[in-house]
Amino acid sequence: MRRFWSVLFVSVLILSMVAGCAVPTTPAPAAEAPAAAQPAVEAPAAAPEAAPTEAPMAEAPVEAAPMTGECVNDATGETIGVYQQAGLTGALSTILGPGFINGSKDAVADINSHGGVCGAMLEIHLEDTQYDPEQELAVYEKFRAETPKPMFILSYGSGAAIVLKDRTVEDQIVNITAGLNADAFYNPADGWTVGVAPIYSDQFAGFLQWAHDNWATIKPAGAGDDIVVGVVGWANSFGAGATTPEAIAYAEALGITVLPLEQQDISPSADVTGQLQNLLVGGANIIWSQALSFGPVQVIGTLRALGVWDQVVVGGVNWAMNQDVLTILGDNAGLASGFYGVFPYLYWNDTDAPGVQKALAAFEAGGHPAADKGVGYLLSYGSLYAVQTILTQAMNNVGYDGLDGMAFYDALKELGTVSAGGLFDLDVTNGNRAPQQSQIRQVQAVDGELQFVVVEDFFQLPDTRPGQ
Numbered sequence: 001m002r003r004f005w006s007v008l009f010v011s012v013l014i015l016s017m018v019a020g021c022a023v024p025t026t027p028a029p030a031a032e033a034p035a036a037a038q039p040a041v042e043a044p045a046a047a048p049e050a051a052p053t054e055a056p057m058a059e060a061p062v063e064a065a066p067m068t069g070e071c072v073n074d075a076t077g078e079t080i081g082v083y084q085q086a087g088l089t090g091a092l093s094t095i096l097g098p099g100f101i102n103g104s105k106d107a108v109a110d111i112n113s114h115g116g117v118c119g120a121m122l123e124i125h126l127e128d129t130q131y132d133p134e135q136e137l138a139v140y141e142k143f144r145a146e147t148p149k150p151m152f153i154l155s156y157g158s159g160a161a162i163v164l165k166d167r168t169v170e171d172q173i174v175n176i177t178a179g180l181n182a183d184a185f186y187n188p189a190d191g192w193t194v195g196v197a198p199i200y201s202d203q204f205a206g207f208l209q210w211a212h213d214n215w216a217t218i219k220p221a222g223a224g225d226d227i228v229v230g231v232v233g234w235a236n237s238f239g240a241g242a243t244t245p246e247a248i249a250y251a252e253a254l255g256i257t258v259l260p261l262e263q264q265d266i267s268p269s270a271d272v273t274g275q276l277q278n279l280l281v282g283g284a285n286i287i288w289s290q291a292l293s294f295g296p297v298q299v300i301g302t303l304r305a306l307g308v309w310d311q312v313v314v315g316g317v318n319w320a321m322n323q324d325v326l327t328i329l330g331d332n333a334g335l336a337s338g339f340y341g342v343f344p345y346l347y348w349n350d351t352d353a354p355g356v357q358k359a360l361a362a363f364e365a366g367g368h369p370a371a372d373k374g375v376g377y378l379l380s381y382g383s384l385y386a387v388q389t390i391l392t393q394a395m396n397n398v399g400y401d402g403l404d405g406m407a408f409y410d411a412l413k414e415l416g417t418v419s420a421g422g423l424f425d426l427d428v429t430n431g432n433r434a435p436q437q438s439q440i441r442q443v444q445a446v447d448g449e450l451q452f453v454v455v456e457d458f459f460q461l462p463d464t465r466p467g468q
Contacts, residue, residue, distance in 0.1 A: 069392050075400035076119030080391060081146070082108065082384070083125045083153045085139040085160065090130030092266070097324070099372040100156065101126065103380035106362040107421070111384060117391045120400060122384070129160065136160040137167070144171055151394075151408040152176055154383060158184065158238040161193055168192040172405035174412065176383060176426070181241050185433040186465040192409065194426060195434030196379050197318055198461055200241030202436060203342040204231075204288065205250040206461035207315055210440050211286060212254045214456075220311050223285045227256045230279025232272055232299055233290030235263040242290045242317065246464035259284060268294045272302050280308060289316035296320040296339070297328045304335050315340030321441060321452055323374035333450055336443045341452065344438035345382075345424035348373060349451050355382065355422020382420035389418050436461045 084104065087093045108122045116122060127142065129135040136159055143150050144167075152174040155161065161179035165187070168175045175193045177184075182199045185191065198206070208229065211218065215227060229251065233239030243261050251258050259282045262275035276299070279287065287303065289296040296316050303309045321341025326333040350356045359381050363373060394403055394411035412418065416429040427435040440456040 071118035071392060072396045073399050074119050078120040078400055079123045080117060080120050081125050081150055082122050083143045083150045085127050085129050085136060086156045087131035088128035092131045097372060097376060099374050099376035100380040102366060102368050102372060103377035104384060106366050107381045107384035110362060111388050117388055118395050131157045131159060133159040133163040137163050140164055151403060151405045155179060158241060162237055165191055165193050174405060174409050178379060181237055182244055182466055193433060194428060196383060197344045198436055198438055199434050200317055201244040201247035201464040202461040203317055204242035205247045205464050206438055207342050208251050208256055209462060210456055212256060218313055220285060227286060228283040229256060229286040229288060230259045230284030231288045231290055232262045232264050232275050234266050234295055239290050244464060250462050250464055264291060264295060270298055272298050276302055286313045289320045292319035293324050294328060296325050300336050300339060318342050318344055326450055327371050339443045341441050342438050343441040344435060347452055353422060378423050382423035385421035386418045386426050
């Protein structure tokens with residue numbers, strides 16, 4: 001019977017990914033899910049009372065307007081390069097999809113239509129890396145050889161963050177990245193890598209702190225007082241990013257046991273049955289997914305197929321809670337109901353937030369497919385407004401002719417915390433290179449529609465940077 005479910009689950013994933021590659025205008029239904037028939041939407045058994053999602057607390061990202069300071073220098077007629085490197089082709093290209101590209105283009109178009117940065121127009125330079133570290137380095141070298149060389153780059157994977165961390169220090173180019181590897185940010189401690197979200201070890205430790213504080217409410221029926229965590233992570237630096245020595249030490253200080261990491265093949269047909277069974281035999285009552293896209297789908301589907309979903313708390317890294325997970329599940333998206341995620345930014349359902357309203361208007365004006373309405377668009381869209389703010393400060397400090405990586409980084413550090421279009425913050429205060437606040441959200445049904453609902457609003461995450 002177990003083999004039947006495993007084969008069926010693999011078939012579901014392959015069919016779903018084929019549909020996902022076409023980028024449908026609406027989320028594509030998947031084939032029958034790898035579990036017994038159950039409602040497409042179901043309420044989680046137990047969760048802390050949901051906090052309102054409409055308005056973020058004072059600790060949330062600042063409001064979208066005004067997004068930038070007033071210019072004191074005029075650079076009309078000049079251009080400033082926005083250098084992006086990401087996987088546009090290859091096996092992993094469908095993971096990020098075109099959402100981040102559209103978000104960047106829409107933000108740049110809006111900024112340029114309103115005078116650019118003190119008159120200077122932003123110009124996107126985008127190159128394909130297939131998320132391969134060697135190609136990440138090659139593209140970076142191509143960008144670095146430009147005249148003038150970039151002040152900053154935008155990258156999107158742990159592989160890029162790691163391979164470029166020393167080069168960016170040497171070349172004085174800021175890497176604003178979504179690859180949230182702790183070592184890339186804090187080795188060296190004063191490096192030039194800046195994150196759009198908390199490092200993975202902070203996220204993991206923060207989730208465990210929250211679970212510890214709320215265990216009486218969220219623990220599965222029959223679970224005892226002891227928390228045992230099993231982590232299933234992709235077989236790469238990203239997948240190993242949560243379970244750093246510092247994060248495990250923090251968990252142990254809370255009395256939480258973290259089992260050895262179980263690795264997951266980076267493939268839409270990967271089978272995680274053995275990994276999850278190992279963790280369950282080890283006593284895991286929390287399962288953490290350190291993966292994204294089809295990765296958490298495999299964990300969700302297998303736990304459902306094994307009939308143990310209600311026996312564990314299931315959560316994941318920020319990328320594990322995204323629209324693509326629900327899209328891959330298609331008609332069976334309700335299988336994700338109850339899944340928790342660390343969520344360090346605002347989302348599309350936070351419609352009272354000015355930054356979300358602005359992003360919604362841009363997305364609709366762009367006519368983008370509904371399947372692209374995920375985290376990628378919002379993060380890239382917001383990042384460009386943070387860049388606008390930093391560039392304005394730098395230009396006010398040194399003028400257009402004085403712009404370089406050092407001027408850009410000095411301006412960022414002078415500002416300290418920079419709103420990214422009201423959607424999230426960059427934070428380089430007190431030696432930080434990544435923000436340290438997040439929400440916890442849960443997949444829940446709201447008026448018959450699955451949404452990412454806040455169950456804990458923005459709170460301070462533990463500090464698990466290397467050497468802490």
